[in-house]
Every structure is written in structure tokens, then in C-alpha cells.
Amino acid sequence: MKKTLLVAAVLVLYVLHQDFWNWRTASPLVFGFVPIGLFYQACFSVASALLMWLLVRAAWPAHLEREIEEQERKETAR
Amino acid sequence: LIPAIVVFIYLAIVLYIGIFAFRRARGKEEAEDYFLAGRSLGPVVFLLSLFGTNMTAFAILGSSGHAFANGIVTFGLMASSSGLIIPLTLFLIGTRVWALGKKYGFMTPVQMFRDRWECAHIGTFITAVQAALLVPYIIIGVIGGGTTLSAISGGRVPYWFGGAIVALVVMSYVFFGGMRGTSWVNTFQTILFMLFGTIAVIIIGSSMGGFKSAVNALQASPATSALLTRERISPLYFFSYTFIPLSSIAFPHIAIFCLTARKMSQFKKTVILYPLCILAVWLPCVFLGVMANRVSDSPEIRHKIEARRMLATQGRQMQPDERDVLREEANGDDVLLIMLNRYAPLWLAGILGAGIMAAVMASDSQILALSTMFTEDIFAFYGGRRRFGERVQVQTGRLFIVIITIIAYLIALRAPESIFELAIQYAFSGYAALSPLLVAALFWRRSTKWGALAATLWTALAVIAVALFQSHTPAPAPGSTTVVATLGGWDALTRTPAGTAIFGFMPVVPMVIVSTLLMIFVSLATRQPRAETLARYFALSQATRRETEERAAQAA
Secondary structure (H helix, E strand, O other): OHHHHHHHHHHHHHHHOOOHHHOOOOOOOEOOOEOHHHHHHHHHHHHHHHHHHHHHHHHOOHHHHHHHHHHHHHHHHO | OHHHHHHHHHHHHHHHHHHHHHHHOOOOOOHHHHHHHHHOEOHHHHHHHHHHHHOOHHHHHHHHHHHHHHOOHHHHHHHHHHHHHHHHHHHHHHHHHHHHHHHHOOOOHHHHHHHHHOOOHHHHHHHHHHHHHHHHHHHHHHHHHHHHHHHHOOOOOOHHHHHHHHHHHHHHHHHHHHHHHHHHHHHHHHHHHHHHHHHHHHHHHHHOOOOHHHHHHHHHOOOOHHHHOOOOOOHHHHHHHHHHHHHHHHOHHHHHHHHHEOOOOHHHHHHHHHHHHHHHHHHHHHHHHHHHHHOOOOHHHHHHHHHHHHHHHHHHHOOHHHHHHHHHHHOOOOHHHHHHHHHOOHHHHHHHHHHHHHHHOOHHHHHHHHHHHHHHHHHHOOOHHHHHOHHHHHHHHHHHHHHHHHHHHHHHHHOOHHHHHHHHHHHHHHHHHHHHHHHHHHHOOOOOHHHHHHHHHHHHHHHHHHHHHHHHOOOOOOOOOEEEEEEOOEEEEEEEOOEEEEOOEOOHHHHHHHHHHHHHHHHHOOOOOOHHHHHHHHHHHHHHHHHHHHHHHHHO
């Protein structure tokens, strides 16, 4: 279930990148000089960082890390 | 001359970092230490160096040049899509490549492919295709270095001399410092060009009297209002571009770099902060590129805008050669340099020039990757290490670095830059089409060496076909297209001003889709590797995963 939700979150963000609704307009100008299309994509980058944080928290491949640690422990013991 | 002196000081610092790394590694003539920094990079160097390795000259000069001509679309097209896809591939693929490299001692992706798919010469073929797609980057790095140094010094340093200095500095620190020196230099360079964007925005913004009036003026003029929207790019082209960042993890220098982390947990910060680093570098450059259209008191920029206007209004009546000349005149890759010369004080222009040099000199990682591939995938694989030992292998790698840099410099002196810019355009699509190899090797048990061969062969042929098509069909005038083939009433193959479109998509889309399908169907039709080999890649991982999950459940 958790995996499905995370995959869905990635797909939703990917779809949100195609913001066709901002295509032909510059208004409103955020802070008086940033066109809305540029502001939206900047916010998208922040959202990407948040999604990555979520992925690292919820789906980190810890088993790979553990496998290597065990291998290193065995090598050190030898 | 002051900016040029500051840049020379910067080059000396970079050279010193490489030699310092050499001293640190003295006595360790092992391949793993030289080519992978002994798999020992810490979190900060890993993040900044990986980011710097991914950011070529295009991140600063090309992004502002593209935004100068196309507007704010540049950020969504190239930056924010990369901010999602690249960290995602690092999270899914990079971590696994690291773990397998640590477990089985792999130093290149092809070593993993050879082991995973039980193949020998197919691996050599994949190495050859990867190398062929990488060489143009090294040449363009030398060209960029020569051009930038010449521009910063106001023409006092000639192009041939500037290119030679940049090539010599890069060659020296890669030669002496190997991966350790290269990643330290990359870290220093990344800090520089991240600072660059912020300082440039503040200086240029205050000199222009703030951005509000400039943006309002751009919006009010029919000739420039489209730059604040995405009208100049079609939504299909915008969508297609999201396939390009798939190339990042398939680039040998990025995949090899993934093997340098001391611990897998070092990927965590990199994955999370990567989109923010892209935002910090690209947003100012794109914004300033758009703002350059309001710098009416610069004759160079006025000339570029005039060339662009002529191309748009009279381009259709012109011969292809005349259009190419105008395109070259309208090229905005140097608008940021022009704005800095116009607005920044001399000493600051020097520091910012060093920031630009930092981005231009990104070819170090590619040179080192080529050397690693040559010594590991060819020299060591065909018995060189067994016969001559590891010390000779490292020396061969160093010799290879010298030879490849000299060849790149000689080519850069003679061939026009546009050829290599075009080659890089194909290389991104080519590497994106090679990404299914990594996905299949890591996640699909049923994949085979024949599937990998089919996908690689397709990639090579598709890149050649697109290159031939674009060189034989001249680019049309802006706003028009040349339809070459139709299918069922649809424009199947079109030559556009920016390149090629297949059913409206960039070639990268069909290239990746066909590569994936070939990997699937050819693998299904051929015999998979032995069960023992598969067990080393999949069964053990699953068992350990179960164990980890059980432990986590107990802990909870």
C-alpha cells in the first residue's frame, strides 16, 4: 500500500510538471516581476525536493545497506 | 585585464587542488584509489561534486542563451524536469549500482553488465558506444574554455592559447589527482557557480534599476511578451524533454561517480537537495537570460536581437546558409558575459568569470570516465592487469588521459563548435536510450545480453540516423517546419528549426520506447543467464530484504 502511494505521488508530480494551464499567460506577476509560469516551475522544484525527502524516509533500500555492512563486518573479522 | 588575472588565479587554485590530492594518495597505486577515490567520498563532496559533474557549461551559459531566445520556458524544459528525474534515478538506480559495486568490486557499468548478463564482447560494444557518445563533450569543454578565456580577457588571450591553458589545467589535475582530485575540484567549482547566479542577479538587478520595470516593458511589447510565457515551445516538445534527464544516470561518468560514495546513506542528502541545487543555479541564469532582452544600451545584444528579428521576418525567403549565419549572430550564449561586463565592477567580473570557467571546465569527469572505461573494460578485461599488474594499469590510465586531451585539443582547433554542439544534442538522446539497460540489469531477472545488445545497437543506429537526417535536411526558418514524411494524415517525420520531430515528439521519445521494447522482446526470445548468476543479483537481496523487514517489524 505504501509503495503504491509513493508510486502514485511520483506519477502525480510528473503530470503536474506539464502545467499547460500556464502556457500562454505571464500574469499574475509574482512579487511584481516573476511570471506565473516561472514561479510555478520553481515551486515544482521545491515539491520535487519534498517528494525525494518522502521517498528517502519511506522507501530507502535499507536491505542493500545492511547487506554491505554485513559483508564488511565479515571481511574485518577475517 | 583584471578579470583575466582573477581567472588565472582560479586556474592555479584548481591545479593546486589536483596536485594536493595526488600527494594525499601518494604510495597508493591501486586502480580503485585512483579511479574511484578508494570509494571514500564523504556526503558534502559527494553531493556537490555529483551536481557539478552533471552541470556542464550549458547550465550557466547555455541556459541564459536559450532563455534569451525562448523565454522562461527554459527553466521548466531543462531544469525542473531534471530536478525530478535525476534524483529519482539516483534513488532507484544509483544506490543499487553503488551496492553492487561495493559487493562485487565493479568500477564501471559495463563490468556489471558483463557479470550480470554473462557476456564479454557485447560489453566491449557497449563500452565503444558509450565512449563515442562521450567524446564530443570533452571537445566542447576545450572549445568552451578557449572561447570563455578569450572573451573574459577582451581578446588579449587568443582562442588557441586559452583552449591550451584550460586543456592543460584539466589534464594536469585529472592526471595527478584521479577521482579524488577531480571531485575536490568539482566541489570547489560547484560552490563557485552556485554563488555566481545569486551575485549576478543582485548586481545586474540593481544596475538595471530593479526587474519590475524591465518585466513590465517586456510584457507590454508584442515582440517580447511571448518570452514571459511558453508560447514559443509546443506542449509535446515540452513533454518530450522530460525523457532527456534519463540520460544522466546512463552517462558513464555519473554511474561511475555513484561508486565513489563511502556509504550508501550519502545518497540521501544528494537525492533530497538535488532539486534545490538545480533551482539555485538555473533560476537566476534563466531569469537573467530573459532580462537580457531589455539591455538596449549594449550594441552586442542589440545586434543579436536584430538578427533574431530578421530571421523571424525574412528567414523563409533566405537560403539555408544565410539563415545559419543569422542564427549564429542571434546566438545568446554570451549574453550573461556581456551583461556582467556591462554592469559588474571589474574585480567582480573576474570572480564571476571564474564561476563561468568552473562550469565550462566540466569535461574533467568525462576524461576520467573514459580513462576508467579504457583501463577497466578493455585493458584489464583483455588481460592487461593480469600480465602487467595494477600499477601499470593506473599508469596506462594516466597516459590515456594525456592522449585523449591532446586529441581533443587538436580537434577543437580545427573543427567548428556547431558540429560538437549538435553531437551533444544527439548524445543526450543516445544515453537516455541506453538507460533501459541499467533498469533491466537491476530490476528484471529475465533480461539477457541479447536484449542489451539489441537496445545498444538500436541506440547507435538511431543517433547516426538523426545526425544524418539533420545534416542533410537544412533547418527551416523560425516558425516553420519541413515535413519529410506523413503517415495516415499525421506528420511522421519533420525537420524543425530546433532539430527533428517524430509525430511531434523529440527523437528521444521513440528512441527510449523502442530501446525498452527491444530489451523486453529480445530478452524474452533468448536464454537468460544461469540461475547461480541470477541468485547473486536477486535471490540474496530478497532474502536480506525479508530479514530487514522482520527486524524492522520486531523493532516496531
